[in-house]
Amino acid sequence: MSITITSHQLGRLIARTADHIGDDLTPALHGIRLDADTEYLYAVATDRFTIAAARYRHHKPDSENTAPAAPFARTIPATALPALREWIRTMPGHDPVTVTPADDRIRFAAPTGELAITIDPDAEFADWRGLLRGVTEQTPNGEPVFPALGTRLQARWKSADGVVRVRATGDHQPVLVVGEDFLGAQMPTRTRRDGFSTDTDTLATLDDVRTAWQDALSAGPAITPQTALPAPPQLRDEASKSISEVAEDLLKQVQHSTQHLFAVDNSEAMAAHATAGVTAWAAYRYLDALHTADPHLAAAVVAETAEQLDDGAIGEWAWDAAAAAGHDPQQWQDELQESPARKQAAA
Structure with missing residues (x-):
């Protein structure tokens, strides 16, 4: 029932999903779910407004050297994550870490030491596979798509990947977020500001936006950013960071x-x-x-x-x-x- 992953990849799984953990008012979501099948180890977190799932392949199907591990799923409490992340930081990134669920604990064993975290083996978690499958199977309803997204929630995706793809199929449907070995979704936000019913949404459509900005934008023709914005001078004596x-x-x-x-x-x-x-x-x-x-x-x-x-x-x-x-x-x-x-x- 054990799987092995490098300490760097384990830390990365946690980092990519930690921002999506639910608060302690919903104990079932107040942590990161480690979910292993015979091929991948997944880290999943959600607070119902966003959901994030990152994965690491711990076993290749065509591998002849080792048998696939038995599946398991355990939730690491949010209160235990600081200790786990600090333990990971103390070792080289290439060190192997063996993850083993055992009764009311989940054990992490590395060449430099071990860490055991107390968990509830019967703790339930959201059906993240079904949720994300539903988002990936959404289809547009034929109407223009112009969802409102909370910027506070958008900031959570900074650790997902260097580049992500997004797909919106409706104003009231979750927005799909995709990265390398990463899948997530964000719920659209309500457009009434601060919750006051008198605050109506005046920018609900793209036509509303054009009308609101017509005076400012009608002074000249539409151009592309590539031609409108000057590129910084490239100093060839400086090493590139790209x-x-x-x-x-x-x-x-x-x-x-x-x-x-x-x-x-x-x-x-x-x-x-x-x-x-x-x-x-x-x-x-x-x-x-x-x-x-x-x-x-x-x-x-x-x-x-x-x-x-x-x-x-x-x-x-x-x-x-x-x-x-x-x-x-x-x-x-x-x-x-x-x-x-x-x-x-x-x-």
Whole structure:
């Protein structure tokens, strides 16, 4: 009945759903539901106004090495989540965590220690599968769709994914929110402000909006944002913080290096092109894998790396990283300095 997940992915499941937890007035929803089937571990939370479900594949159907785990579902109380998140933060992200439901507890075991959280094994939770299936199967009724969404609730989706897709099928139907291994929904809000019946909704349709803003917007023709807004100057001496730009630059470097590999007339230049091409290709593959596994982490790493590159002290960063990993950067430095001396002696 146990499943294994990395500590980073477990923390990410919690982070993507924690903002949707119901309050303590509804005990059944006051926590995160860990729901495992034979292939995925899901984290689910809802307060009835929004619902969020994130998943992690813990077992591939075609895996021949391990048998699929038995399904289980347990609710982690909201009061226990701070301790669980702090426990996760104390370990490396690649550490495996085994999740095991046992009677009135759910146990989390890692190489560095264990954590047991008291739960109610009989606690019921909303039928989240049925709810989200209903939202995905909604169809438009043929009328213009212009739902009102509460901005306070919209802020909850900031941890869902770097980019999400949304689908609205009616003014009074839940809005579907989709990300990578993420599914959610948000209920439209009432349009009477502050609950006063005298506050009528004057912006219920797109025609109402056009009428309200007609004087301001009729001064000129309609144009697109791409042509209306100036782009910031791109300083090429600054490292990019965009994942797509970094990936493009890495692929360009691979192409450049491989094309010039045999166009040079000395072995040192050929070796330099080969090293640059191999390194750029490896970096691209690693970045692609990281972005697939965790887009948020990939974006953070690219941004942090850009700052380090702009700082100009990557040699010092590399020295500190090597020492922290248990290597001997001083020995590397000595070997590097000895190499030219040996060449001169041989000549």
